[in-house]
Amino acid sequence: xxxxxxxxxxxxxxxxxxxxxxxxxxxxxxxxxxxxxxxxxxxxxxxxxxxxxxxxxxxxxxxxxxxxxxxxxxxxxxxxxxxxxxxxxxxxxxxxxxxxxxxxxxxxxxxx
Amino acid sequence: xxxxxxxxxxxxxxxxxxxxxxxxxxxxxxxxxxxxxxxxxxxxxxxxxxxxxxxxxxxxxxxxxxxxxxxxxxxxxxxxxxxxxxxxxxxxxxxxxxxxxxxxxxxxxxx
Numbered sequence: 262x263x264x265x266x267x268x269x270x271x272x273x274x275x276x277x278x279x280x281x282x283x284x285x286x287x288x289x290x291x292x293x294x295x296x297x298x299x300x301x302x303x304x305x306x307x308x309x310x311x312x313x314x315x316x317x318x319x320x321x322x323x324x325x326x327x328x329x330x331x332x333x334x335x336x337x338x339x340x341x342x343x344x345x346x347x348x349x350x351x352x353x354x355x356x357x358x359x360x361x362x363x364x365x366x367x368x369x370x371x372x373x
Numbered sequence: 374x375x376x377x378x379x380x381x382x383x384x385x386x387x388x389x390x391x392x393x394x395x396x397x398x399x400x401x402x403x404x405x406x407x408x409x410x411x412x413x414x415x416x417x418x419x420x421x422x423x424x425x426x427x428x429x430x431x432x433x434x435x436x437x438x439x440x441x442x443x444x445x446x447x448x449x450x451x452x453x454x455x456x457x458x459x460x461x462x463x464x465x466x467x468x469x470x471x472x473x474x475x476x477x478x479x480x481x482x483x484x
Contacts, residue, residue, distance in 0.1 A: 265415070292471060303463065303475040304416070311471065349415055353471070359404065359423075360431065361473070363415030 263288045265352050267364035275372055277339050282367045284333040284350035292353035293333045294361065295324050297346045304349065308335075340371045376400045377476035379464050385482045392451045394479050396464030405447035406465040406473060407431075407439060416463060422447055454483040 264287040274280050284293070292311055296304040308317040310326035310333060317324050321344065323336045333350055347368045351361040377398045386392050396405065403424050408416040418431030420439040428439060436458060440448045451458055464476040 270413075294471065303477045304465075306472045306474070309471045351415070359406075359421055359429075359467075360418060361416075362432070363417070365413065365415050 263352065263354050263362045265350060265362050265364040267348075267350060267367050269367060270365060271368045271370075273370045273372065274337075274340050276341055279339065280337050282335040282337070282348055282369075284335070284364055286331050286333075286350075286352045286362075286364075288331075288352075288354050289328070290331075290352045290354045290356065291328055292356050293326050294351045294353070295333070295335055296349045296351065298349065298366070299346050307348075335367075337369075340369075342371045342373055345369055345371045377464060377466055377474055379462075379476040379479050381479060382477065383480045385484065386454055387484050388455055390454050390483075392454050392481065394449045394462055394464075394481070396447045396449070396476055398445050398464075398466045398474075398476075400466055400468070400474060401444075402466040402468045402474075403444065404467045404469060405441065406467075407437075407447065407449045408463045408465065409433065410461040410463060410478075419449065419462075451481075451483075454481075456483045459483045 266285045295307040308324040313328040315326045321338045326333045347366045349366045351363045380395045406421040407419040422441045438450045462479045465473040467473045
């Protein structure tokens with residue numbers, strides 16, 4: 262059974278600080294996705310990582326994938342309040358874009 | 374207008390009742406999905422469909438059924454709702470490329 266584990270589950274940080282969210286998964290996969298969910302809202306796609314060593318950046322967020330270590334990271338640089346949300350990683354073990362397995366989410370609170 | 378819509382947005386029902394949640398999309402995507410989200414947890418796949426004649430079970434299909442009435446419509450049914458089916462339900466679509474696009478969610482409470 263595929264397991265996807267995120268840590269930390271909850272992160273409270275000050276504006277301007279840096280931090281990394283980790284996503285570990287238990288089976289071989291070359292595809293990993295990061296989504297953002299605001300309270301009471303739906304999921305919004307942030308990054309699609311499709312190969313070992315893939316790195317994507319958007320604003321203050323940068324995601325990377327190490328398929329050998331079965332690890333993806335989401336790095337936050339100089340956090341701002343608008344980044345407060347829950348972040349999910351999802352693994353695609355069939356590399357087919359259908360049977361996504363999600364991690365439990367990391368709830369991020371950025372305090373002014 | 375939203376590309377992926379879900380109705381109803383909120384529903385409270387009683388144990389044993391039949392419930393249908395509906396999803397419509399205007400994105401022209403072939404693939405549609407139903408997920409369930411429980412508090413503090415990630416999403417779990419219930420069913421997915423690659424076209425009108427293709428329906429597949431996901432991780433947690435027991436107690437659920439689906440109908441793909443048209444390319445743009447995918448419904449999820451709970452034949453006899455039970456309290457542990459209380460959750461947030463999301464519909465999603467894709468065109469075969471990696472990204473899935475999610476609807477706004479339906480909050481279902483089974484008393």
